[in-house]
Amino acid sequence: MSTLSVRRATPHDLNELVRDAPDIVAELTDDHRRSLSARFRAVFASDHRRLDAWSVEQAGRASSGFRWSPATARRLLGNAGLRRVVRDPLCAPTEAVTQEIDDQLLRCASGYARTGSLANWLGGLSGCELALVCAEATNWVVQVLEIAQGLDCEWRVAASDAYYDVARARTTLRARRDLDVPLEHGRVVLRVRSGSPGKSAGPGLRSDLTIDTLANHEGIAARRFIGVWPEAGVALSVDGTMADLRAGARDLVRTAVVQERRRHQKAA
Amino acid sequence: MATCTDPSPRSALEALRGDRRRRPRTDLSSAAGLRSILEDGIFSLFGATAPAVPFIIRASSLRQQNLSTDISLSAHARVRGILINHVLRQLSVGATLTDPFDDALRAWRLEVNSGELLDYVDRLTGDDLARLTTDVTAHAVTLSRSLGPMSPRWMVRSAVRATQVLCNGSVILRDVIDLMVGTSVGEFASVALFDVTTSPLGEGAERTMRYHALLQTLRSGVVPLRTSTFSTATGEMWSLDVDNELLTRSAHEVLDTLSNIARNV
Numbered sequence: 001m002s003t004l005s006v007r008r009a010t011p012h013d014l015n016e017l018v019r020d021a022p023d024i025v026a027e028l029t030d031d032h033r034r035s036l037s038a039r040f041r042a043v044f045a046s047d048h049r050r051l052d053a054w055s056v057e058q059a060g061r062a063s064s065g066f067r068w069s070p071a072t073a074r075r076l077l078g079n080a081g082l083r084r085v086v087r088d089p090l091c092a093p094t095e096a097v098t099q100e101i102d103d104q105l106l107r108c109a110s111g112y113a114r115t116g117s118l119a120n121w122l123g124g125l126s127g128c129e130l131a132l133v134c135a136e137a138t139n140w141v142v143q144v145l146e147i148a149q150g151l152d153c154e155w156r157v158a159a160s161d162a163y164y165d166v167a168r169a170r171t172t173l174r175a176r177r178d179l180d181v182p183l184e185h186g187r188v189v190l191r192v193r194s195g196s197p198g199k200s201a202g203p204g205l206r207s208d209l210t211i212d213t214l215a216n217h218e219g220i221a222a223r224r225f226i227g228v229w230p231e232a233g234v235a236l237s238v239d240g241t242m243a244d245l246r247a248g249a250r251d252l253v254r255t256a257v258v259q260e261r262r263r264h265q266k267a268a
Numbered sequence: 269m270a271t272c273t274d275p276s277p278r279s280a281l282e283a284l285r286g287d288r289r290r291r292p293r294t295d296l297s298s299a300a301g302l303r304s305i306l307e308d309g310i311f312s313l314f315g316a317t318a319p320a321v322p323f324i325i326r327a328s329s330l331r332q333q334n335l336s337t338d339i340s341l342s343a344h345a346r347v348r349g350i351l352i353n354h355v356l357r358q359l360s361v362g363a364t365l366t367d368p369f370d371d372a373l374r375a376w377r378l379e380v381n382s383g384e385l386l387d388y389v390d391r392l393t394g395d396d397l398a399r400l401t402t403d404v405t406a407h408a409v410t411l412s413r414s415l416g417p418m419s420p421r422w423m424v425r426s427a428v429r430a431t432q433v434l435c436n437g438s439v440i441l442r443d444v445i446d447l448m449v450g451t452s453v454g455e456f457a458s459v460a461l462f463d464v465t466t467s468p469l470g471e472g473a474e475r476t477m478r479y480h481a482l483l484q485t486l487r488s489g490v491v492p493l494r495t496s497t498f499s500t501a502t503g504e505m506w507s508l509d510v511d512n513e514l515l516t517r518s519a520h521e522v523l524d525t526l527s528n529i530a531r532n533v
Contacts, residue, residue: 010489011453012296070379092420094361128371129378131363132354138361139425142451146423149453196431231429233487 002247003239004202009228011150017237018153018181018188021224025186026242028219033167036214036249040169043256046263052174052211053204056251060258068121070136071194076118077101077133078140079178082157085141093141097134143230144192148179155181158189162215173252175211186223186240196232203251205238210248213240221245279416280505284460284496285449291456295491298512302519303434303486309523310435313530318438325441327463327479329525331472343388348404348466350376350385352500355408356446356464357426359415368408369401407466407500414503422449430483439526443483452490457510459484459492469499469506478518481510491515 007013066072081096091099101122107113108123122130148155162175179190189212191205209225221240228235238244354372358365365371373389380386392400418424428448432441450458461480465473481495496507508514 008489010296010299012489093423094420098361125378126374128358128363128365128375131358131361132375132378134361134363135357135426139428142423142425146451146453149451195429196433231487232431232433233489 002202002206003237003241003244004205005237006197007235007237009147009230009233009235014147014150014190014226014228014235015152017224017226017235018151018183021183021186021188022239022241023185023223025221025223025240026213026245027221028213028245032219033214036253037167037169039249039253040166040171040256043169043253043260045170045256045260048170048172049256049259050172050174051207051252051255051259053176053208055259056207056255057198057200057204059200060255060262068118070133073118073121073133074136074140075176075178077104077137078144079157081137081141082144085145086157093145094134094138097137097141100137101130101134140192144178147190147192147228147230151181153181153183155179162212164211164214171256173207173211173214175208175215177208177212183223186220188224188226189222190226190228193227193229194231195229197227197229197234197236201227201236202238203247205236206244206248207251207255208248209238209240210245210252213245280414280496280498281416281418281422281449281462283505284462284494284507285422286494291458291493294452294455294457295512296489298491298515299485299489301512302482302515305516305519306434306439306522309519310439310526313523313527314435314438318436322437323439323526323529325439325522325525325529327443327476329529330475330479330521343385344400344403345466347385347389347400348407351404352407352411352464352466353427353446355404355411356415359412360418360424360426360447362418362420365408365412369404372404372408410500410503411464411498414498414505418449423451424449430487432483432486441483441486441522443480445480445484448484450493452488452492457491457493459488459490461492461495463495463497464500465497466500468501469497469504473497473499473506474508475518475521477506477508478514478521481508482515482518482522485510485515 007017077097077100080100081093084096084099085091085093104119104122107119113119113123158177158180162177164173176191177189178192181188191208205225205227209221213219213221223240224237226235226237351372354375355365355368358371426447428445430443445461446464447462449460452459461484463476463480477495477497481492484492492510494507494509496505498505
């Protein structure tokens with residue numbers, strides 16, 4: 001049975017979600033990993049596939065090609081800015097983002113930026129366009145900071161997103177995570193999302209939980225995975241139970257099947 | 269006899285932030301009551317049967333109370349409004365504007381690839397383009413002069429979106445707050461909402477100010493300190509301290525608007 005729950009995203013509710021996270025968490029063993037790999041291998045992959053919560057929520061529909069924009073750059077720049085704010089509390093969100101953009105521009109100017117990278121894209125923008133990118137990223141920093149500062153316990157900005165390469169299945173799984181809350185036994189993970197949660201937000205969150213657990217070298221699930229939608233003031237959460245991990249893995253495999261079927265139909 | 273008076277604020281943002289020592293305690297309890305007023309009101313309007321298509325309420329729905337034609341909805345005015353919002357976003361991060369029209373247009377193009385209004389701008393030539401450029405520049409100058417310096421420590425964010433789904437999706441409230449300063453975490457209320465309009469202020473502007481405060485309260489669960497609106501057409505600014513009475517009034521205005529819309533469907 002799924003443990004999906006919906007709450008308001010107020011500091012009180014978020015603290016309760018963290019505090020009441022279940023003590024007993026599931027663990028993924030090598031057998032689980034082998035079983036998942038076998039299932040993915042059974043789905044023909046014409047190309048290397050990348051799956052994440054968004055592809056699960058979109059039921060495998062191919063998204064239009066990625067391109068950098070203020071909206072797509074805000075999380076990357078925002079979380080980097082947030083790390084600066086955490087390191088130096090005297091640094092304001094706008095200053096932190098500006099410093100991060102400056103670093104990216106320096107990387108571009110010194111020839112270290114790959115084609116298609118964020119630094120490369122930023123390097124081609126004018127001052128007013130950079131200001132818009134900075135404004136978007138600052139919004140991200142402030143909203144994540146407000147969520148984090150509302151927590152009664154210790155928190156840290158996630159070092160990176162979780163990536164897991166499924167062995168011999170030409171498949172990479174990616175889970176986004178923004179805040180880690182270390183607890184006495186285990187941890188709680190928070191992911192901040194834009195817009196409002198759709199009907200498939202639950203399956204998306206479960207796949208994030210599964211991928212995050214797979215990427216954990218000990219295979220230990222987070223006690224709770226919380227998705228926060230600040231625009232809607234809503235928080236959804238799933239517990240790190242085996243039922244939720246299984247459901248997340250099933251959704252990911254199903255997405256790979258649907259994706260391949262759609263690709264096949266398109267080609268025919 | 270010498271009289272001591274409070275010095276008048278030097279800028280719009282200074283007026284908005286007010287005296288820190290006079291801020292009320294953070295109100296965390298009003299949001300639930302407001303949600304109940306809205307949910308009960310919507311239920312009494314539509315009953316248990318959800319409409320096939322959800323009713324969407326925006327700040328503009330409240331501005332146009334009698335469904336009359338509003339001159340601010342012309343393409344020229346809408347483009348001007350969008351560009352001035354981009355000017356505000358740039359000012360919010362401390363950017364210096366050299367050519368407000370071009371800067372704002374470039375920023376807008378970066379955000380939106382194509383659209384009806386961008387096509388409108390692309391089709392403008394000669395006098396019409398010059399008129400829009402002059403118009404936007406004049407409004408931008410009024411805004412930048414009145415806004416005043418913005419400390420990065422005020423947790424400034426711009427174009428903040430809010431969405432509230434009510435009665436299982438029968439009604440969706442949407443809003444975009446042009447500028448927000450302060451934080452909702454803390455013992456005292458400090459969030460101030462700042463709306464910019466390129467039209468002169470009227471009765472509708474007051475309803476919009478209240479609506480912004482209502483949506484922010486429902487979204488975050490915290491009542492903001494102040495809500496204000498600034499007209500770049502007149503340089504006038506209205507500001508209201510937010511309390512439960514103001515929010516309740518806004519909830520009833522939303523219900524009235526819904527009732528009007530439902531009657532005309």
